Amino acid sequence: MEKRELNISFYKAGNGEATRISLPKPWLRELGITKENKTVELIYDKENEQLIIRKKK
Template structure:
């Protein structure tokens, strides 16, 4: 398992709302089999443990 400390980016959208993003290391994305042609993922947020899980959709 590899662990990295990443930052969440916040930016103001055109309608005045605020959105955010996390940039994942390319190595991780490639290792998961995610590509420009196969980019669908399922993201789960667990409120109890405050964790986010990302899984490539099959």
């Protein structure tokens, strides 16, 4: 398992604020995530305080 420390960007969007995170491109390639096939699932595990990003099947 690889681990990286990333920052979340906060930016102004309309009347509020939005967020963005950049993921390492090699990881996305390994998962088969491309410009054409880019749908993922984001799972929030509140109990374990984890965000899980998974390629949508």
